[in-house]
Structure formats: C-alpha cells, structure tokens
Amino acid sequence: MAIITEEEPDHPPKTSTQKPPKPQSKTKSTTSPPPSSSSSPSSTTTNNPFQFWFYFTLTVSLITLFFISLPSFSPQDPKTWFLNLPPNLRHHYAKGRIFKVQITPNYPQVESFLIQEGPFKSDHQVLIVHGFGCSSFAFHGVVKSLGLKGVRAVAIDLPGSGFSDKSMVVVEENLRGSGGVLGGFWDVYGEIKEKGLFWGFDQLIEKGYVNYEENEIRVSKREVVKTVELGAEEMGRVLSQVIDAMGLAPVDLVLHDSALALSANWISENSRLVRSVIVLDSIPSRTALPFWVLDVPVVREVVLGVGFVFERVLGMCCSKSIGKVETEAHRILLKGRDGRRSVVGMGKRVNYSLDLSEWSGLDEVKSLPMRVIWSSGSSKEWGEEGSQVADALPQATFVTRSGGPWPQECVKLRSSKIPNEPKYKECDDSMYTDVMLSESSTEL
Secondary structure, eight states: OOOOOOOOOSSOOOOOOSOOOOOOOTTTTTSOOOOOGGGOTTTOOOOOHHHHHHHHHHHHHHHHHHHHHHHHHSOOOHHHHHHTOOHHHHHHHHTOEEEEEOOSTTSOOEEEEEEEESOSSOSOEEEEEOOTTOOGGGGHHHHHHHHHTTOEEEEEEOTTSTTSOOEEEEEEEEETTOSHHHHHHHHHHHHHHHHOHHHHHHHHHHHSSOOOGGGTTOEEEEEEEEEOOOOHHHHHHHHHHHHHHHTOOSEEEEEETTHHHHHHHHHHHOGGGEEEEEEESOOTTOOSSOHHHHHSTTHHHHHHHOHHHHHHHHHHHTOSSOOHHHHHHHHHHHHGGGHHHHHHHHHHTSOTTOOHHHHHTSTTTTTSOEEEEEESSSOHHHHHHHHHHHHHOTTEEEEEESSOSSOOOOOOEEOOSOTTSOSEEOOSHHHHHHHHTSHHHHTO
16 A cells, blocks of 8 residues: 655745734833924924014004095095195185186186286286196285285186186097907997997898998097196196287296296297286296106105195195194195096196206397395295396296295294384285285386
C-alpha cells in the first residue's frame, strides 16, 4: 500500500503585506491635549483701538457728503428758491429790474438783472461789471452812494450770475437717417411713434418692411436745456445791448476781477462808447476767488454746501471784513438754480493770457483815460500785483483802498475817541465813490 505525501514548494513563504503597527509612544498618554486654535499665536488677532474710530469717521464723512450733495441731484424749483431767499436778497431784487439780452445768435434771449441809482440826466454814466463768482449784490452799496452824489450808476448781473438766467432752452435740429444701423432702428421707432402702431403693421403687411428711407432728409427737433456760459463774444454783446438800452454812452466802465479780460476786445472795438475805464482789482492771470474751489468735485459741494466753509474761503481770498449775512447771500446766489455750473463755464472762457501792455498800446485804447483802484488789505503779494497792473497801463492812475478784492458793506464802527465824529461811519462804499469821483476822476 502506497502512501502519497504532498511536498511543500521550494520558494520561500509569502510574507504578510500588512505593516506591523507602530508602537505607541509612551509619552502620548502622559502629554496634555493640544491647545485650542484661539490660543495659537499665529491665529490670534489683537483689536486695534483706532480701527473702530477710522471706520466711524469714514462713515460719518460719507453720510455728511451725501446729504450735502443731495440738493444738487434734485435742483430746487425757481419759485421755491426765490421764496426762501433771505430778506437782504429780496430787498436787492425788489430794487432792480429785468431786461432781455441776446448773447448768442439764433438762440433765445435770456433775462438779465440790473440795479440803478441816480438821475437819468447826469454828466456821469457809470456801468459796473462784476467779476468771477460775484454779482451786482456786492455793489449795491456803491451804486447807492454814487446815486446820492448825482451820478447815474448801473450794476448788472451778467447772464449766468446773480439773479440773471443761468440756463436756457435751446431747440436742436437733427437730420434723420445719418446714424448708421442704430440710427436706422431709431428712425423706424420715431416713425412708428409719430404715425402710430397700426401704420407700422400696414407697412409690414403691404411691403414686408417699414419704409423710412423716404424721410432721410427729414429734420427732427428737440428741446435741450443748456447752461449759460459767458465768453468774450457774449460779454461784448451784453455790454453793447445794455449801454444802448439804458442810454449810458459815453460810459465810465468799471471792470471788476475777470471782467477786464472778458471786456478787453469789446473796448478796443467800441472805444467810441467808452469815456473811461476803471480797473477794480482786476488781473488777467487769475481771479480773486480760486477757480478750482467751484470746479473740483467734492470740494465744490463742501464749499457751497457748508456756510462756515464758504465764509472762510471768502474771508481768505476775497474779503476779510465781509459780514456773515452778506457771505450767506453770495453763497445762495452761487448755489441756487445751478449757478455754479454757469460761473465755472465763464471762468473756463476767460482770457488768462491777456497782455495788458500790448492791449493798452492799441490806438483805440491808449487814448482812453484809465484808473486802477486796488485793495491793499488782502496781502502784500496782491498789492504788488496791483502795481504791476498799473505799470502795464501807462495812461492809468493808481489808487489803493482798504479791504479785499471783493467790495462789501463795511461793518459800521462806533467811534468814541473823537467827540465830533458821527456815531457810526461806513468805510467801504463811500470810499469807492470818493475815489471814482475824485478830482482826477472828473477829468475822465
């Protein structure tokens, strides 16, 4: 009987693929649990005490700026604006009158405002033209003082300033069919809108398309509100019409601030209408009220929106002794009825490169008597610029006065040191008139 036995294979036995478990560390059971993430140095955040105040200040500033800018997005109705005027502006408006001028050919006339004092039959006819950012309100005391001294004085609000119109409705014409593919769709829409929806369906049923090509040369009109922007040409038209309508020729022309640069060309072309030129704190290279104050976004909203800020700006640049009531009146006139936009437009069109020496040497100008009246209370640099203006005008006499570049109703001062002196005295308006009507001025 045979015994069968199985022999094991010669190759070595397979080793197990499972890795033996790592021996546990003895210290693991003895160590404390890992610290929480809140105690990790890398993830900890320290509270900055200034962070809260930074965001708080930023939020308050943005909210304040929003409320200051809010009126500019919804302009006030002209009637409502007028009813909310302070008493001094209402009184000023009541003493003036409105007249119409044509500042641009083929455009509608605009209303302009003026005040006048004095007899109509006078040897002196004075026309006062204000400068950048100003208005006839600044000269109402001067006009009254001149009128009391027998001089016919007129001060105007240039179009775009003061109580004059600051915008106008213009009818613009547009030729249809000249706008390409989009213009064609717009023409089709215009035809359907004008002739009706059923006309459009009839065109589609009969022809398969809307026939608008037959009206290619048709002119469409639309009304557009445009801001009044005064340049040298517009200024010339205003001066000609005012002098002619009021019968002021020959006129003693008082040019304040930017009015000289805007009126220079007109004077050289119409010297027969001018008896004399009085330059009042006017330098062509710049304006007393900085242009950027009314032009730079955010800055213009803050300056015109906050009365205190506007008062400080006016005190630093234009007049140090101007009263708070007068300052607020100037701010209202600049801000109301979108006046800032018109004033900025005028400032952009001023000829800041006018050469006074060359201009005064023209044959039509060099025979005109001139006088330079300059404020000495603003700064030393401003006084030096006045001397330079006088040097550039050889035929002009140079006179200095107190106060700033903008005239104002000087605060009435009580005098107790001199017993025979009046109880109150005015120091600015009367000085203007005395300088204009002094012995050398009567020669004009």
